[in-house]
Amino acid sequence: METIARKFLALAAAVSMTVASPAAAAENFPPAPYEGVWQGTIGNLQIRACFSGDERRSFGAYFYMSKLVTIPLIKGEGATQFSEGGSDDARAPRWNLTRAADNSIVGVWTKGAKTLPLRLSRIVVADDDMPCASMTFHKPRLSGLRILRSRATKDGIAYTKLALDHRGHFPGISLESFQLDGNGTAVRRINAVLAKPFGKTEDGHGWLGCVTNAFAGSALGADFGESYEPRLISQRWLSVIHLVGGYCGGAHPDSSSISMLFDRTSGAQLHPLDWFTEKAVSREDLGDEYGIYTTLKPALVAVILRDRKPDDSECYDATRQQESWDVGVDHGSLIFSPHFPHVISACGDEYRVPFGRLQPWLTEAGKKIFATLPR
Structure with missing residues (x-):
């Protein structure tokens, strides 16, 4: 799961095509x-x-x-x-x-x-397309693409793995995800999210957008991977790790690791930081487009780093001062990962914190949800 290529991207910049002798x-x-x-x-x-x-x-x-x-x-x-x-x-x-x-x-x-x-x-070629980034050039390469399906289990619960078979036409591309069994409303809602990497490919987003964006500035092509992997599956909960990234042109590669939690009874996606009190987190309303932005206060960061020995490294200081964190759910613990800019992305790490250590920092509603999470 952790070795799948990482990153994200956009379409080719527009150019005008002139006629010369x-x-x-x-x-x-x-x-x-x-x-x-x-x-x-x-x-x-x-x-x-x-x-x-x-x-x-x-x-x-x-x-x-x-x-x-x-x-x-x-x-x-x-x-x-x-x-x-x-x-x-x-x-x-x-x-x-x-x-x-x-x-x-x-x-x-x-x-x-x-x-x-x-x-x-x-x-x-359309007037606003750069030739090597255009679908006019790449479209034949989409011939024969298909999704491979195989059965797997996690925590004793069966599901279907998905993988893109591009027939070797796109050597730097890897897509993997999965689907839950069943056809109820909640299952369909969750599966729609998990199927997104395999959705429409000609809108400038996702893996094909990465390919075309890379060809806007270079002939060397793209390197892109996206995956959804189950971290935990129970009758009530589905915890997922979403990895995406690679090189799509520009100054450097990009990558992200995002934890997701779904309630299997409703299909709703929940965010663990919503369960914490004002002593632990700060919340800022960024409006309808972005919603509530939640950051960690130093007191909660200290709880997360309790088992890490202080040192003089740049990474330790950056981690201790970081406010933006990813939070995932696993058996008996939450997994915290700091969000770092590319320049210090090598400092990224995971910190597993037992449920018991986090109890004093939870709201009453958060404590009730914690009681239902698998140990």
Whole structure:
């Protein structure tokens, strides 16, 4: 559960596509007629390709229609020369684009002594899409995707595991979740949340949004994982850990770990920090869009860190001063994890606190809920 890749993301930034002469394109690759999405052949093999970029850098990517796995195209020293995979190896395949018009490209593909003709025809792309980030380029790669199902048990209760089978078309992508058995209203409500990673894929969110966002600025692609794993299942409660993250373009990878708790009798999601008194937490109303934002007071943080020996490390001080925490439910304890910015994310850790130690900090309603949680 803890090793699944992490992170999150958005769509490609919009660009306008201009039309230029082949001579202009050679001076400043890849403004049109190079920039765009293309269909064609290397020898007799069908491919789809894209070229994107600006005056500072340009790149491309392509895939064979028989395999649907992208191969980066990194610009070489010449304005119309590319190497596959960005490799400095002289044996890596090379592209040399020798002639272009508004709607066609002719060139040569070379690997060692082997040379094949390269012919491409333009495919129309929406005006507000960057070519290599567009669904016009990526849509064939969605062919054959399916969800694999397998049976599993947790705490003696059976459920169905879900995993995305992308047929190897997206090597850096991993999606896993699960579904509870049954068809009642509460079960359907919970399962709808757990199925979200496998929902609509063309709205710029989730794993496919990560793929397209990464291709907005680089040909190297995305690395993205999302999972929902059961931490605890009882007749009344379902505790879940939601991990999401990876690299979707930008300065650095991103990741998050979010604990979730569902009441299986109603399907409602509960938040353990709601059970604590004003001595333990602070609450701020951020309005209809964000709701109540709850942070931990130093007194409760001290309870959480009681078993950790003080030290002089930066991590200890950062943890002791942290107000924002994730809280999950497990057998006989709550699990607290501090939320840290990326720059000190390595300081993140889990602190398991027994129910008994937390009793003095609970509201009366919180104590009643605690009494129903599995030991």
